[in-house]
Amino acid sequence: MTPPVLSVRNLEVEFVTRRAVLRAINGVSFDIAKGEVLGVVGESGAGKSVTGLAVIGLIDPPGRISAGEIELSGTRIDHLPAEEIRRIRGKRIGMIFQDPLTSLNPLYRIGDQIVETIRTHTNLSETAARKRAIDLLAEVGIPAPEKRIDGYPHEFSGGMRQRVVIALAICAEPELIIADEPTTALDVSVQAQIISLIKRLGRDHGTAVMLVTHDMGVIAETCDRVAVMYSGRIAEIGPVQDVVRNPLHPYAKGLMGAIPTLAGDDKRLVQIPGSMPRLSAIPPGCPFNPRCAFAFDRCRVERPEPIQQGAQSVACHLFDTAKETAA
Amino acid sequence: MSDAVVPHRSEAHAPSGRPDIGWFKRALDSDIFYSFRRSKLTMAAAAVTLLFFLLAIFASWLAVQNPFDPAQLQLINSRISPLWTADGQSPFLLGTDEQGRDVFSAILYGLRISLTVGVLGVILSGALGIALGLTAGYFGGMIDGVIMRIADVQLTFPAILIALLVNGVAKSLFGNRLDEMSMLGVLVVAIGLSFWVQYARTVRGSVMVEKNKDYVAAAQLIGLPAPKIMMRHVLPNTMGPILVIATINLALAIITEATLSFLGSGMPDTMPSLGTLIRIGNNYLFAGEWWIVAFPGLALAGLILSINLLGDWLRDALNPKLR
Amino acid sequence: MLAFTLRRMLQAIGVMLAVGIIAFAMFRFAGDPVNQIVSIDTSAAERASIRQSLGLDDPVLVQFGRYFINALQFKFGVSYQFRLPVANLLMERMPATLELAICATLFAMVFGILMGVYSALRRDTMLASLFQAVSLIGISLPTFLIGILLIYLFAVTLGWLPSFGRGEVVKLGWWTTGLLTLSGLKALIMPSITLGLFQMTLIMRLVRAEMLEVLRTDYIRFARARGLTTRAIHFGHALKNTLVPVITVAGLQFGSVIAFSIITETVFQWPGMGLLFVQAVQNVDIPIMAAYLLMVSLIFVTINLVVDILYTVVDPRLRSTVGRTA
Ligand SMILES: Nc1ncnc2c1ncn2[C@@H]1O[C@H](COP(=O)(O)OP(=O)(O)OP(=O)(O)O)[C@@H](O)[C@H]1O
Numbered sequence: 001m002t003p004p005v006l007s008v009r010n011l012e013v014e015f016v017t018r019r020a021v022l023r024a025i026n027g028v029s030f031d032i033a034k035g036e037v038l039g040v041v042g043e044s045g046a047g048k049s050v051t052g053l054a055v056i057g058l059i060d061p062p063g064r065i066s067a068g069e070i071e072l073s074g075t076r077i078d079h080l081p082a083e084e085i086r087r088i089r090g091k092r093i094g095m096i097f098q099d100p101l102t103s104l105n106p107l108y109r110i111g112d113q114i115v116e117t118i119r120t121h122t123n124l125s126e127t128a129a130r131k132r133a134i135d136l137l138a139e140v141g142i143p144a145p146e147k148r149i150d151g152y153p154h155e156f157s158g159g160m161r162q163r164v165v166i167a168l169a170i171c172a173e174p175e176l177i178i179a180d181e182p183t184t185a186l187d188v189s190v191q192a193q194i195i196s197l198i199k200r201l202g203r204d205h206g207t208a209v210m211l212v213t214h215d216m217g218v219i220a221e222t223c224d225r226v227a228v229m230y231s232g233r234i235a236e237i238g239p240v241q242d243v244v245r246n247p248l249h250p251y252a253k254g255l256m257g258a259i260p261t262l263a264g265d266d267k268r269l270v271q272i273p274g275s276m277p278r279l280s281a282i283p284p285g286c287p288f289n290p291r292c293a294f295a296f297d298r299c300r301v302e303r304p305e306p307i308q309q310g311a312q313s314v315a316c317h318l319f320d321t322a323k324e325t326a327a
Numbered sequence: 328m329s330d331a332v333v334p335h336r337s338e339a340h341a342p343s344g345r346p347d348i349g350w351f352k353r354a355l356d357s358d359i360f361y362s363f364r365r366s367k368l369t370m371a372a373a374a375v376t377l378l379f380f381l382l383a384i385f386a387s388w389l390a391v392q393n394p395f396d397p398a399q400l401q402l403i404n405s406r407i408s409p410l411w412t413a414d415g416q417s418p419f420l421l422g423t424d425e426q427g428r429d430v431f432s433a434i435l436y437g438l439r440i441s442l443t444v445g446v447l448g449v450i451l452s453g454a455l456g457i458a459l460g461l462t463a464g465y466f467g468g469m470i471d472g473v474i475m476r477i478a479d480v481q482l483t484f485p486a487i488l489i490a491l492l493v494n495g496v497a498k499s500l501f502g503n504r505l506d507e508m509s510m511l512g513v514l515v516v517a518i519g520l521s522f523w524v525q526y527a528r529t530v531r532g533s534v535m536v537e538k539n540k541d542y543v544a545a546a547q548l549i550g551l552p553a554p555k556i557m558m559r560h561v562l563p564n565t566m567g568p569i570l571v572i573a574t575i576n577l578a579l580a581i582i583t584e585a586t587l588s589f590l591g592s593g594m595p596d597t598m599p600s601l602g603t604l605i606r607i608g609n610n611y612l613f614a615g616e617w618w619i620v621a622f623p624g625l626a627l628a629g630l631i632l633s634i635n636l637l638g639d640w641l642r643d644a645l646n647p648k649l650r
Numbered sequence: 651m652l653a654f655t656l657r658r659m660l661q662a663i664g665v666m667l668a669v670g671i672i673a674f675a676m677f678r679f680a681g682d683p684v685n686q687i688v689s690i691d692t693s694a695a696e697r698a699s700i701r702q703s704l705g706l707d708d709p710v711l712v713q714f715g716r717y718f719i720n721a722l723q724f725k726f727g728v729s730y731q732f733r734l735p736v737a738n739l740l741m742e743r744m745p746a747t748l749e750l751a752i753c754a755t756l757f758a759m760v761f762g763i764l765m766g767v768y769s770a771l772r773r774d775t776m777l778a779s780l781f782q783a784v785s786l787i788g789i790s791l792p793t794f795l796i797g798i799l800l801i802y803l804f805a806v807t808l809g810w811l812p813s814f815g816r817g818e819v820v821k822l823g824w825w826t827t828g829l830l831t832l833s834g835l836k837a838l839i840m841p842s843i844t845l846g847l848f849q850m851t852l853i854m855r856l857v858r859a860e861m862l863e864v865l866r867t868d869y870i871r872f873a874r875a876r877g878l879t880t881r882a883i884h885f886g887h888a889l890k891n892t893l894v895p896v897i898t899v900a901g902l903q904f905g906s907v908i909a910f911s912i913i914t915e916t917v918f919q920w921p922g923m924g925l926l927f928v929q930a931v932q933n934v935d936i937p938i939m940a941a942y943l944l945m946v947s948l949i950f951v952t953i954n955l956v957v958d959i960l961y962t963v964v965d966p967r968l969r970s971t972v973g974r975t976a
Pocket residue numbers: 015022024042043044045046047048049050051063279
């Protein structure tokens with residue numbers, strides 16, 4: 001059996017501040033198979049971006065990966081020397097950030113930025129790389145690419161810039177694309193186009209995609225599986241139909257209740273009363289317990305571990321008890 | 328300050344998410360109080376600055392002679408090298424100059440002049456800048472345009488050039504009637520006119536922000552004078568930045584005075600500031616009498632360095648948005 | 651782009667007009683132009699007739715117009731001290747000042763940028779802290795003290811470098827240069843360092859701050875996510891983005907360097923415009939003061955204008971506001 005493209009096991013990421021060591025990611029495990037799209041949802045601060053950054057090795061001091069393993073197609077990449085992980089970034093893992101307006105260097109032509117990236121990872125000649133850059137721009141849907149390649153970022157609209165960013169992310173045919181809220185900063189009208197572009201590219205090239213988003217509609221339409229994060233942990237993970245239609249974790253239930261029915265509604269996930277604890281004040285036991293309608297004594301002392309429930313995996317004591325009584 | 332009349336400050340600012348005493352909280356919370364090493368340096372700087380001020384204030388008690396009083400100077404005592412050198416003589420700790428003036432005493436009195444000009448210059452430029460900034464921000468329109476244009480233009484010219492020009496014009500207008508005290512006044516004015524811009528910009532910016540807030544309209548509605556209310560809000564708001572500017576400008580003002588005096592356009596030889604002492608001493612450098620210039624120079628450098636360190640620390644601690 | 655340039659030029663002219671008014675006010679009211687011609691024992695009647703002939707009884711506006719037209723032709727009146735046309739005096743001394751200012755600026759830029767980049771990239775090294783300390787001292791030591799210190803070290807004690815003057819100069823038309831003789835070059839070293847040290851400190855601090863700022867931006871993070879080499883990121887992307895504002899500031903500072911040369915020229919008895927100006931202030935030679943103000947302002951304004959326009963050339967975002975549209 002071929003290993004999954006990405007396999008994360010018990011990942012922990014800490015930020016050392018002068019007052020305390022804050023654990024932003026605490027025991028996160030998940031896989032993404034070839035050609036699969038994993039959606040990641042969760043409130044702001046849940047640790048979605050940090051997880052993505054950890055995978056491509058861009059956690060800067062004072063942050064550090066303090067435990068766990070990250071494997072890319074079977075090889076561990078979490079504590080490679082800086083130079084080796086650099087060679088993987090952009091080549092085997094492509095990254096798309098939230099804001100296309102600020103992701104491109106304003107002083108360089110977009111063509112130069114693409115050519116530079118291609119030539120960093122391949123040994124194409126300048127002209128060949130430029131040709132490839134034009135093809136890439138065409139592939140991501142930029143009209144008249146042979147002209148636009150000499151434009152500067154500010155000459156492109158937000159949606160077009162995000163297409164350029166995507167071209168940059170896929171220019172070395174990576175196995176994995178991490179897209180961190182790729183549409184949040186864009187007009188509603190172009191969001192769908194960008195999402196379907198990412199989905200199409202993933203399908204055409206068999207790329208695994210980790211798609212961080214706040215948009216449950218996008219999750220439902222685009223992803224194969226979805227992970228719900230809360231306070232640096234995965235509350236629930238499973239096939240998208242199951243998790244969306246039949247969420248098990250009380251937090252996931254709340255989230256799914258927040259799926260808008262009409263387009264253009266506020267898609268931010270704000271339905272559950274209260275807010276996520278700050279990293280410095282995560283309660284013992286289940287981090288969700290102060291907001292949970294089902295919380296019982298055990299939730300306040302013991303941390304729930306992931307429990308398999310059919311195709312879903314859920315970290316909640318409710319299901320543990322169910323299992324115990326069944327046994 | 329009585330908060331009873333004014334709408335609650337925290338209330339007025341809560342919607343913006345940035346309470347106006349934020350800088351103070353940030354100060355208490357900032358890295359500066361965390362980094363002990365840095366604050367040791369700052370403490371030392373504060374101590375040295377304080378020491379300089381004390382030396383200046385108590386100059387007449389500490390000095391062995393009044394260096395401005397020719398009757399106390401004796402030519403037999405001229406050009407004595409510092410006490411610890413072979414030719415040193417008590418009580419001339421740091422040696423004497425050409426006229427038998429005790430260098431240490433001259434430094435104490437010079438320090439007094441330098442600090443007086445510096446502090447008065449900073450007060451004048453601060454008052455001028457705050458007044459102009461309030462005016463520009465409150466009235467807006469033409470008045471604002473004119474004041475800020477002048478500020479822009481002036482900011483491109485180094486203060487020393489402006490100070491020299493003010494100085495030259497004053498000399499031309501009053502001729503040789505300028506005695507020492509009025510020269511001191513001219514220097515204060517020259518410095519005041521050179522450094523007002525930064526205060527004005529900061530205060531103006533703050534007024535512009537406050538002007539559109541609801542409480543100003545509310546205050547006007549219930550018949551309270553808006554300018555007075557705004558002052559109550561703007562001034563505490565800008566205290567942090569103004570303090571930082573004032574500290575950094577104190578160092579600049581002292582440098583400017585010293586430079587003017589060094590260039591021969593500042594304090595006269597009969598009432599020397601540190602800059603004047605350095606100019607005089609510079610003439611003896613080639614003759615090997617280094618102490619006449621070295622000690623005033625060291626005093627000046629030490630004074631400015633410690634004030635700058637304080638200013639740096641204040642700036643980091645209060646972290647105001649300076650314009 | 652054209653509109654921008656035109657607007658900037660209008661602003662520049664506005665500034666020059668304002669400075670012109672100040673210069674005129676100094677020339678006319680602080681100084682008495684009659685003094686340019688007469689000696690102390692000229693009778694009151696004679697003075698009055700001279701006043702008449704100089705047009706000093708005309709309406710102020712007419713006088714201002716006349717002063718302005720003369721100034722445009724570089725006629726700034728006659729120096730009280732030297733009894734020579736001010737324009738000639740300034741022209742004669744300009745090369746010395748410009749050469750000094752250019753050398754000082756080059757010195758400041760080269761070392762300022764190197765030290766700034768180093769201390770931004772290697773923030774926690776000894777050398778970086780040393781640079782920080784040097785910069786604090788550079789800001790705290792008044793220019794003239796630095797000059798005196800250098801003179802004491804390298805001229806008085808070691809005897810390596812001359813303590814004053816320009817050394818031997820070579821005439822190239824009306825320009826005189828010290829760059830072509832050994833003694834001229836030696837004479838340039840200490841004044842350039844003295845004059846440039848403060849700017850160097852500023853540039854270093856600015857480069858460091860800018861670079862740290864740029865290194866935090868999204869496009870640098872994205873460049874890292876693309877797997878570019880550290881070298882390409884630091885010296886390609888980050889440096890280019892850092893230098894745009896830095897060069898602007900350094901360019902704008904050139905004007906201040908010229909004005910600050912007043913101090914350096916006095917310390918080193920450097921025969922430039924600054925020394926002339928200081929002597930003019932001491933001797934209340936108003937025509938020279940007014941003319942110096944005008945000249946320096948002209949240089950300032952021109953530099954500001956050039957830098958503004960250059961800036962739009964370097965930064966594509968500004969360039970195409972009118973040009974190409976997406
Ligand atoms: N450099 C850092 N230093 C300290 N804490 C950090 C740092 N970066 C992230 N964190 C913390 O890690 C936690 C997770 O942040 P992360 O950016 O992953 O959230 P997110 O789920 O992506 O949220 P959003 O939806 O807002 O993007 C947050 O509590 C954040 O404060």
